[in-house]
Amino acid sequence: MVHLGRPTGTPGAPINVPVVLSSTFHQGGAIMYGRDGNPTWEAVEEVIGGLEGGEALLFGSGLAAIAAVMESLPVPGWIVVGGDAYNGTRRLLADVAGRGRLRFRTVDVTDAAATLDACSQMAGGPGRPSGQSGSFGSGGLLWLESPTNPLLDVIDLPALIEGAHLLGLDVVVDNTFCTPLLQRPLDMGADAVVHSATKLLSGHSDVVLGAVASNRPDVVTALAKRRSLHGAIAGPLEAWILLRGIRTLDVRLERSQANAAELARRLAGHPSVERVRFPGLVEHPGHELAGRLMKGFGTMVSFEVKGGAGAAEEVALGVRLMTAGTSLGGVETLIERRGRWEAEEHLPPGLLRLSVGIEAIEDLWADLDQALLGAPAGLL
Ligand SMILES: Cc1ncc(COP(=O)(O)O)c(C=O)c1O
CATH class of the missing domain: 3.40.640.10 (Type I PLP-dependent aspartate aminotransferase-like (Major domain))
Structure with missing residues (x-):
């Protein structure tokens, strides 16, 4: 992760590969055209x-x-x-x-x-x-x-x-x-x-x-x-x-996974939450399998809130530190109500998906907690 993909270490050579902005290459080498290689x-x-x-x-x-x-x-x-x-x-x-x-x-x-x-x-x-x-x-x-x-x-x-x-x-x-x-x-x-x-x-x-x-x-x-x-x-x-x-995947994963595990644990005890889906929780049906196959339980947490789709949408729009949006895997925590896309008809109502980032855990929890409780602004 850190050391592959580096130029050879001759004296004076850069340690990072450059951005090679070229659509064509001198003929005779392995790469001839920018659609085939770079x-x-x-x-x-x-x-x-x-x-x-x-x-x-x-x-x-x-x-x-x-x-x-x-x-x-x-x-x-x-x-x-x-x-x-x-x-x-x-x-x-x-x-x-x-x-x-x-x-x-x-x-x-x-x-x-x-x-x-x-x-x-x-x-x-x-x-x-x-x-x-x-x-x-x-x-x-x-x-x-x-x-x-x-x-x-x-x-x-x-x-x-x-x-x-x-x-x-x-x-x-x-x-x-x-x-x-x-x-x-x-x-x-x-x-x-x-x-x-x-x-x-x-x-x-x-x-x-x-x-x-x-x-x-x-x-x-x-x-x-x-x-x-x-x-x-x-x-x-x-x-x-x-x-x-x-290059920093490992350290990002470490922090995001720790945050995800802690949010899942706290969500499981929250009065507004119906069910938490996180492989790291012992009550998750795939917990034992995940322990055997995976080196960690991941950075994603899905959970169902009481009150169905409307309540879930309010939670997603009620966060102030997290971002309501789709996608995942960034350093910033994202929250999204799922079931709003085509081909998601199989999902339970009230499902929210968190892509947990690397922020401080207490900031994340304070934000999620206030969004779940519909608390007034000004908490964070
Ligand atoms: C599991 C998974 N596979 C593939 C894709 C598609 O990737 P991209 O959006 O980079 O085209 C996504 C995007 O959300 C994804 O979540």
């Missing part, structure tokens, strides 16, 4: 690849990385996806499926048996993929996230990855919520990992970027080709901003 991308790819235990490719956004994976599948592709996966992923799937390019099934991925049953129904049947050709996704794809977004269910990734592989499917894990510091899906057998680097990896809510990592050379080659053909590339300046942000 030295600033390469530095950040070295860091993400090193952390995930594979080779990484940078994309112009998380969704561009996700779309590149889907576009790399043979047509028609076959995908099994968690019902609580990022809503943008499911909206993209619906869009691509609507154009006949793939078919997908949504499942409750907390139920491993039901998930593998859906995988086996998709794999092997008449007109369905056989997995024989061995190219990426030719036997279908299982798309996973853990913890899920925004319900924060914890998924048994190793069991599902192994089961899906036995059925001939490849497995992609969206690791945005954990980052490789908390969970390394490639070590668990996943074929590829995707990231919205917009979130924790960059950490300051100042860029929109994405990445894919894989330890399968065929997958990396296919995705590099897709990036070059479709052109969903990152700007060199944005890549540099990500590189600067990722």
Whole structure:
């Protein structure tokens, strides 16, 4: 995290890679054109690849990385996806499926048996993929996230990855919520990992970027080709901003996770709160699994307030230190009522999602408490 992606240490050399603003390169080298490669991308790819235990490719956004994976599948592709996966992923799937390019099934991925049953129904049947050709996704794809977004269910990734592989499917894990510091899906057998680097990896809510990592050379080659053909590339300046942000990922995570755990604990005892969803709480159904699979319980806390959607909206708009807004993973705490986006019909009313930042815990709690109690202004 700190030392990869640095120029070689010759005397007088800068310790940071420069922002290489060039659309073309002198011929004869590895990079010829700015849509195929860039030295600033390469530095950040070295860091993400090193952390995930594979080779990484940078994309112009998380969704561009996700779309590149889907576009790399043979047509028609076959995908099994968690019902609580990022809503943008499911909206993209619906869009691509609507154009006949793939078919997908949504499942409750907390139920491993039901998930593998859906995988086996998709794999092997008449007109369905056989997995024989061995190219990426030719036997279908299982798309996973853990913890899920925004319900924060914890998924048994190793069991599902192994089961899906036995059925001939490849497995992609969206690791945005954990980052490789908390969970390394490639070590668990996943074929590829995707990231919205917009979130924790960059950490300051100042860029929109994405990445894919894989330890399968065929997958990396296919995705590099897709990036070059479709052109969903990152700007060199944005890549540099990500590189600067990722250097401090570990310390940001440490503080944000500690804050998240404390807010979850206090929220669980708050009279206005119906239910808290945070894997670090012993009463969370995925607590034991998270303890086994993750190196920490993460920076996200979801909770339901009494009084439903209207009450939740009031809480989100009642904060004064936190920011009411979407996205996650920045140093500043964000709060958002979920269920207000398309493809979120499955969510309970009154659900709020916190992306917990690095502020002082008592400031965060004072703000949340006053918003929950509808306290008069002037507290902070
Ligand atoms: C889990 C997850 N994956 C992917 C994305 C998409 O990333 P981006 O917004 O960088 O395109 C998001 C964005 O919210 C996300 O939360």
